[in-house]
Amino acid sequence: MQLNPDFVDYLMQEALAEASTAAKNNEVPVGAVIAHGDKIIGRGRNTTESDKTVIAHAEVHAINAAAKVLDNWRLAECVLCVTLEPCTMCLGAIRLARIPTLIFGAGDSKQGAVGSLYDLSQDPRLGTVPRVISNVRALECEAVLSSFFKTKRDTPNTPT
Helix, strand or coil: CCCCHHHHHHHHHHHHHHHHHHHHCCCCCCEEEEEECCEEEEEEECCHHHHCCCCCCHHHHHHHHHHHHHCCCCCCCEEEEEEECCCHHHHHHHHHCCCCEEEEEECCCCCCCECCCCECCCCHHHCCCCEEECCCCHHHHHHHHHHHHHHHHHCCCCCC
């Protein structure tokens, strides 16, 4: 599938909007969207603090929302766009959902599973290898995260 650069930028803009909402809710600002064709069918943002569960990542929420829209857990004709490189858990969900294209903004040297710490995205033993487009609006995605954590460091007694 050929992706128009303007569409990729639009998807990241929407993922950044989700990340902004997460930050306003005192959540780590990561946002994700899933598109099917030219329409966004799933949105997600981190809600680990409010949901009090480690699995409430942006990608998981977006995958669940898209699966409901399509009435199918197989998202084989979708594109997932997320502001931060997926962790091992999220990349596992992406691979299990059979999402063929993954777009992400900032790399994650602490948890990244798409090349920064590990690269589980390219292992053919896990099924069809997805196309990966990285560093989309990376500086903007990094700035959102840096600003959030700077505020946390400057404000005592706030969980991160």
